[in-house]
Amino acid sequence: MARKSSNIGAYKPTHNNHAPMTCLRRKVSPKPLNILMVLCFLSIVSGIAGQAQCAPVSLAELPPQPLGRYLFTLQESGDTSALNWHQAYQRFLDGEFVASDTSVIAKGLAAQPIWLALELKAASSDRRRLMIDASWIDQLDFFHLSHGQLIYTHTAGDHKPYANRGHQYTGFEVDLSFSPGRHVLLIRAQTPDPMFLPVYLLTQSERDKFATQRLFTYGLGYGYLLALMLYNVLLFLGLKDRRHLLYAFYLGVFVTANLGYTGHGFAWIWPDATAWQRWGQPILLGLFGTSALVFSVEFLDIRKHWRRGFYWALGATCLFWLTQVIALVQEHHTLAITSAFVFLVVYTVLMLIHGFHQLSNQPLNARYFLIAISAGTLGTITTTLTAIGLLPAYEFTFRAAEIGMLIEATLLALALAARFRLTQQAHDRAQYNANIDVLTGLNNRRALKELLDRLWAGHQRHGHPLSIVIMDIDHFKEVNDIYGHIGGDQVLRKMGQLIKESVRAEDVAARWGGEEFLIAMPHSTASGAIEFAERLREKIERVAVRSDTGDTDETISVTASFGIAQCTLQETTLEQPIVRADKALYQAKINGRNRSLIWNAHMKNRNRVTNKASALSAQ
Numbered sequence: 001m002a003r004k005s006s007n008i009g010a011y012k013p014t015h016n017n018h019a020p021m022t023c024l025r026r027k028v029s030p031k032p033l034n035i036l037m038v039l040c041f042l043s044i045v046s047g048i049a050g051q052a053q054c055a056p057v058s059l060a061e062l063p064p065q066p067l068g069r070y071l072f073t074l075q076e077s078g079d080t081s082a083l084n085w086h087q088a089y090q091r092f093l094d095g096e097f098v099a100s101d102t103s104v105i106a107k108g109l110a111a112q113p114i115w116l117a118l119e120l121k122a123a124s125s126d127r128r129r130l131m132i133d134a135s136w137i138d139q140l141d142f143f144h145l146s147h148g149q150l151i152y153t154h155t156a157g158d159h160k161p162y163a164n165r166g167h168q169y170t171g172f173e174v175d176l177s178f179s180p181g182r183h184v185l186l187i188r189a190q191t192p193d194p195m196f197l198p199v200y201l202l203t204q205s206e207r208d209k210f211a212t213q214r215l216f217t218y219g220l221g222y223g224y225l226l227a228l229m230l231y232n233v234l235l236f237l238g239l240k241d242r243r244h245l246l247y248a249f250y251l252g253v254f255v256t257a258n259l260g261y262t263g264h265g266f267a268w269i270w271p272d273a274t275a276w277q278r279w280g281q282p283i284l285l286g287l288f289g290t291s292a293l294v295f296s297v298e299f300l301d302i303r304k305h306w307r308r309g310f311y312w313a314l315g316a317t318c319l320f321w322l323t324q325v326i327a328l329v330q331e332h333h334t335l336a337i338t339s340a341f342v343f344l345v346v347y348t349v350l351m352l353i354h355g356f357h358q359l360s361n362q363p364l365n366a367r368y369f370l371i372a373i374s375a376g377t378l379g380t381i382t383t384t385l386t387a388i389g390l391l392p393a394y395e396f397t398f399r400a401a402e403i404g405m406l407i408e409a410t411l412l413a414l415a416l417a418a419r420f421r422l423t424q425q426a427h428d429r430a431q432y433n434a435n436i437d438v439l440t441g442l443n444n445r446r447a448l449k450e451l452l453d454r455l456w457a458g459h460q461r462h463g464h465p466l467s468i469v470i471m472d473i474d475h476f477k478e479v480n481d482i483y484g485h486i487g488g489d490q491v492l493r494k495m496g497q498l499i500k501e502s503v504r505a506e507d508v509a510a511r512w513g514g515e516e517f518l519i520a521m522p523h524s525t526a527s528g529a530i531e532f533a534e535r536l537r538e539k540i541e542r543v544a545v546r547s548d549t550g551d552t553d554e555t556i557s558v559t560a561s562f563g564i565a566q567c568t569l570q571e572t573t574l575e576q577p578i579v580r581a582d583k584a585l586y587q588a589k590i591n592g593r594n595r596s597l598i599w600n601a602h603m604k605n606r607n608r609v610t611n612k613a614s615a616l617s618a619q
């Protein structure tokens with residue numbers, strides 16, 4: 001909508017017939033139908049154009065919100081030189097300014113310089129603070145006209161050191177005095193960065209409330225992210241898992257990039273570094289993208305599982321940094337900032353592709369990752385689209401990247417914890433598998449050594465009784481010969497199950513050899529151990545094992561022999577009672593099998609088992 005000419009101070013109203021829409025000071029016949037049509041037209045126009053104001057707006061009625069809908073704008077064209085305030089004001093009077101229909105003026109990247117005009121009437125003397133809530137505008141010129149006369153002018157922009165701003169605020173502020181009457185505020189903004197201009201005109205108390213809210217919400221957000229970052233650094237130091245370090249780095253870079261584009265960096269960290277304030281933004285955005293890709297590659301094991309995905313990430317990152325170097329060398333700021341925004345989109349898409357690709361390889365990790373990244377991505381896209389003017393500018397749309405990042409950071413921390421849990425579980429499983437005999441589910445020889453050492457140490461220190469039982473299935477070779485190896489395995493499996501069911505919690509049972517088992521029984525004398533062995537022997541005798549050879553009715557019956565020896569305090573190694581138990585077993589075999597015998601000094605030796613016992617002590 002074109003602004004109507006208005007009669008402020010010394011200038012005369014002019015009528016501009018070329019304006020796209022006039023401000024409805026047309027003559028209309030007073031017929032009811034016409035009135036109705038005009039009302040319809042009015043409501044449509046106001047629907048399309050929001051609440052664009054035509055008449056000077058009362059200063060007292062301005063809301064403490066972005067004033068886009070009260071503003072009129074004029075964008076300079078690329079082929080003419082910059083307008084001065086006289087020319088701009090004249091064009092405003094000529095109705096060449098267009099009413100804005102959005103609460104925030106957003107013209108995207110590398111936009112032509114833009115003029116904003118706000119026409120006001122003050123009923124009484126008043127003071128207000130004019131605030132542009134954007135930190136990165138290269139140059140801002142403020143002109144305050146009262147009754148057509150220029151009464152105040154000020155130039156600001158992030159090409160000047162932060163101290164020059166006068167006010168400790170991340171955006172740009174000027175104090176304005178209003179005398180009763182009509183006023184026009186003209187603002188010229190020029191920047192290759194996103195032309196995003198939330199304009200406020202606030203009383204002192206409104207401005208203080210605004211600043212307090214901002215400080216509180218940013219403090220909360222930064223505090224949370226920094227705490228998460230430090231926690232992950234500590235986790236890295238403790239666990240030596242570099243994913244935590246990369247994640248901490250990713251969070252740190254996000255916070256720094258955010259400090260940069262919100263203006264807090266300029267206000268708090270690099271107030272005099274004007275070159276960095278201009279050039280740091282694309283570099284920080286690029287660093288953020290790079291750290292995000294490095295983290296995603298590491299978190300999802302992309303290098304191992306999907307080489308091509310890794311090379312895409314590497315290629316995109318290298319290309320971006322090459323562009324940055326060219327932009328820096330050629331001092332082409334638009335190229336630097338545009339490539340940073342393009343990289344922002346590319347790395348986000350790449351991260352999503354990585355996540356989707358890994359859904360089949362690492363379903364849980366990838367799912368967590370995708371949910372987290374989607375939250376961050378949605379936020380980043382919303383903020384980007386808001387900054388370049390494709391989405392309406394509200395507080396939550398402009399700060400969606402921060403909200404998304406808080407959600408993403410929390411979910412990624414949970415994802416890292418879940419990943420750690422999975423790794424721990426896999427490690428525990430591997431450890432368990434390494435110590436367990438797959439066929440019988442009992443301890444294997446590897447685990448037995450450690451378990452026996454502990455029992456042996458207890459026996460030696462406290463003198464508690466400790467007995468060793470060695471069990472051997474009788475004629476097992478025949479079982480294999482008749483029922484095959486599968487049948488033999490079935491029997492071994494059943495023996496493992498019976499032993500597990502029969503032993504006490506503190507006993508240690510292991511598969512000692514092919515068809516031999518060793519049970520170490522702390523707090524058991526030889527007579528207690530032989531009672532146990534007899535109970536087990538009878539169970540084995542009674543049990544019928546399904547052969548699994550195809551014939552469902554076929555069962556296998558076996559018996560077992562047992563040799564028992566109680567450890568003595570004179571013995572210096574565990575090998576000695578094991579050898580004695582084996583001698584007793586050998587004797588039980590000689591005596592006719594399917595029986596249990598306690599070792600005595602008259603029993604014969606058996607070389608084979610002695611070797612096993614030696615092997616055990618050598619482990």
Ligand SMILES: Nc1nc2c(ncn2[C@@H]2O[C@H](COP(=O)(O)OP(=O)(O)OP(=O)(O)O)[C@@H](O)[C@H]2O)c(=O)[nH]1
Nearest residue numbers: 472473474475476477478480485488489514515589
């Ligand atoms: N199915 C199966 N057989 C095994 C396994 N480990 C060892 N064996 C067999 O167990 C048999 C042991 O035979 P021997 O040592 O001669 O003893 P035996 O036939 O049980 O005779 P006695 O011990 O004297 O009663 C051999 O045939 C081995 O092949 C295994 O994991 N599965």
